[in-house]
Amino acid sequence: QQQVKQSPQSLIVQKGGISIINCAYENTAFDYFPWYQQFPGKGPALLIAIRPDVSEKKEGRFTISFNKSAKQFSLHIMDSQPGDSATYFCAASDRGSTLGRLYFGRGTQLTVWP
Amino acid sequence: DVKVTQSSRYLVKRTGEKVFLECVQDMDHENMFWYRQDPGLGLRLIYFSYDVKMKEKGDIPEGYSVSREKKERFSLILESASTNQTSMYLCASGLTSRPSYNEQFFGPGTRLTVL
Numbered sequence: 727q728q729q730v731k732q733s734p735q736s737l738i739v740q741k742g743g744i745s746i747i748n749c750a751y752e753n754t755a756f757d758y759f760p761w762y763q764q765f766p767g768k769g770p771a772l773l774i775a776i777r778p779d780v781s782e783k784k785e786g787r788f789t790i791s792f793n794k795s796a797k798q799f800s801l802h803i804m805d806s807q808p809g810d811s812a813t814y815f816c817a818a819s820d821r822g823s824t825l826g827r828l829y830f831g832r833g834t835q836l837t838v839w840p
Numbered sequence: 841d842v843k844v845t846q847s848s849r850y851l852v853k854r855t856g857e858k859v860f861l862e863c864v865q866d867m868d869h870e871n872m873f874w875y876r877q878d879p880g881l882g883l884r885l886i887y888f889s890y891d892v893k894m895k896e897k898g899d900i901p902e903g904y905s906v907s908r909e910k911k912e913r914f915s916l917i918l919e920s921a922s923t924n925q926t927s928m929y930l931c932a933s934g935l936t937s938r939p940s941y942n943e944q945f946f947g948p949g950t951r952l953t954v955l
Contacts, residue, residue, distance in 0.1 A: 769946030832882035
């Protein structure tokens with residue numbers, strides 16, 4: 727059973743537009759929600775993360791919106807650039823667990839056209 | 841900077857061969873992970889380890905085993921490679937303590953082809 731569901735699977739956005747990727751989870755023990763970015767030929771790398779005590783976190787053009795009651799969170803990329811073209815993974819984790827496991831969504835392949 | 845290295849970027853093996861994928865991290869991380877990445881299926885956890893000689897099954901452990909004899913090294917073993925194990929294999933390491941809180945650092949991946 728997939729712990730984190732991510733949509734869409736692929737996304738095409740014009741340069742300057744807003745990219746939005748959505749994720750949903752069921753396990754209420756999750757309390758850490760990171761997003762990873764993966765460029766072709768590279769391993770994923772942490773992009774931005776949020777804890778459930780805040781509803782939004784912004785870092786530059788990247789914003790996580792978090793809705794605890796709906797158990798949903800999303801990544802917004804403002805003013806999308808061709809350099810943002812990558813695969814994005816949302817994830818969730820229980821920080822109380824000593825095992826350090828992340829549960830990943832299936833990924834979204836973002837293409838930003840110039 | 842945290843560095844996670846994997847022994848090979850590309851590997852071609854034959855069906856039935858025993859395959860070893862090696863991963864080394866240089867940041868004294870407690871936890872290490874092996875994932876496989878396939879189009880449309882995302883990152884699927886094979887095995888992970890939270891301490892030397894300790895291991896836990898992930899979501900798809902069948903056909904794989906692991907070894908962690910030293911803290912910095914985590915090996916993935918395909919006892920008898922099969923064509924359905926053709927995939928990209930990613931190793932990661934991470935901490936559970938502040939401030940990283942479960943952040944994982946990934947290696948560049950090994951693309952394994954089993955013929």
